[in-house]
Amino acid sequence: MSEGGGAKIRLFLVDDHQLVRDGLRARLGDIEEFEIVGEAASGKEALAAVESLRPDLALVDVGLPDMTGIELTSALGERCPVLRVLILSMYDSQGYVMSAMRAGARGYVLKDAPSSEIIAAIRAVAAGGAYFSSALTAALATPQAEDNALTEREREVLILVAQGDSNKRIAQKLDVSVRTVETHRLNLRRKLGIETAAGLAAYALKRGWIKG
Template identity: 35%
Template sequence: MTNKIKLLIVDDHAVVRKGIQNLLEDEPNIEIVGEASDGLEALEKIKLLKPNIVLLDLTMPQMSGFEVAKFISEKYPSIKSLIFSMHNNPEYMVTSVENGAMGYLLKDTSKEEILKALDSVSAGNKYFPPTVSAMIIDGLLAQRKQKTTPKLKNTSVFAKISKKEREILKYITEGLSSQEVAEKLSLSVRTVSNHRANILRKTNVKNTAELVRLAVE
C-alpha cells in the first residue's frame, strides 16, 4: 500500500493507547498523528489532525464509540473509523456498522491482525474478526432493517428510572445520539447527557452499550 495511514488512537486507558503506539510506531505505512482519551477529545483531535483512520474504543466517558463513529461518518465521510473493543459480540459489531464504523477489532488480537484490519479499512473494505463471518454480520443487519423499533422489554430497568428517563432510553435504544435525542425532546444536549448519566447510575451499568442490551433483553 503506497498511501500512508494517518492514525488517531482513541481510548480512555492510557496503557492501551501507549501499547498501540509502541506496536505500530515502526510501521513505515502508518503515522500515528495523535491520541485522545474520550469521545469529545476525539472530535477535537479529528478536526485538528485530519487522520485517515480513527481506532476507536467502544466504551468511553463523554461519548460512546458508537456515537463518535456516527459523528465521523456524518461530518467527516472521508475519515474511516475502526472500533477497537474487548467485547466479542456480533450485536455490537452490527451496531458499529449501523453507526458508520468500517470495522471491528478485538483488543486481544495480534499485531498482524491489527495491520490487516487497518489496511483493509484504509482500502475502503469492512473488517471483522476472523471468528465472525461477514455473512453473519450481513444477516444480522438485514434482520435489523426488517424489524420495527426495538421493544423495551426489561421492566426491572424501567422501574428504576423516571418517565423522562424512560423516554430518553427509548430513543437511545433506537441508536439516536444525545444531540438527536435533545432535538426530539426539545432539550439541551447537556440535559440529555445528565439524564443519560442518571440512567446509568440508577441501573448500575457501566456504559450505553450495556444499557441498551439490558433494556431490550
C-alpha cells in the same frame, strides 16, 4: 489517505486507557506505512482534534467516558465523512458489532487480536474495504430476512457493494441504470435491515459470497 506512492496511512487513536494507547503506539509505530498523528481519551477530545489533524483512519474503543464508541463513530461520520473508523474493542457480542456497522464503522477487531490481524484490518479499511475479526464470525451480520428473500439481481448488487464498487460502477457492470442500482440498494436495506456498505460486506462475508 493521500494520493501518490509512499503515502502513509494517518492514524488517530481513541481509547480512555493510556496503557492501551501506549500499547497501540508500540504495536503500530514501527510499521513504515503508518503514521500515528494523534490520540484522544474521550469522544469529545476526538471530535475536537480530527478536523485539524485530518487522519485517514480512527481506531475507536467502544467504552469511552463521555459517549460510546458507537456514538462517536456516528458523530465522526457527520463531521468528517472521509474519515474511516475501525472499532477496536474487548466486546465480541453481536449487538455491538451490528450497532458499530450501522453507525458507519468499516471494521471491528478485538483488542486481544494478534498484531498481524490489527495491521491487516487497518490496511483493508484504509484501502476502502471492510474487515471483521476472525473471532467475530458468529456475530457478523445475522440476517433479518432469509437469503431466498433476495432476488438474484439484489444478491449481485449486494456482492458488488461489499467488494467496494460505487453505484456507477455497479450500473456499468450489470448494464443497468444508476437509478436501478439505487433501487436495489434500497430494497437490500429494507429486507436485511443493514444500512452500511460495511454491514453488507459482513453479511456477504459470513455467507461465503466474498473473501475476507
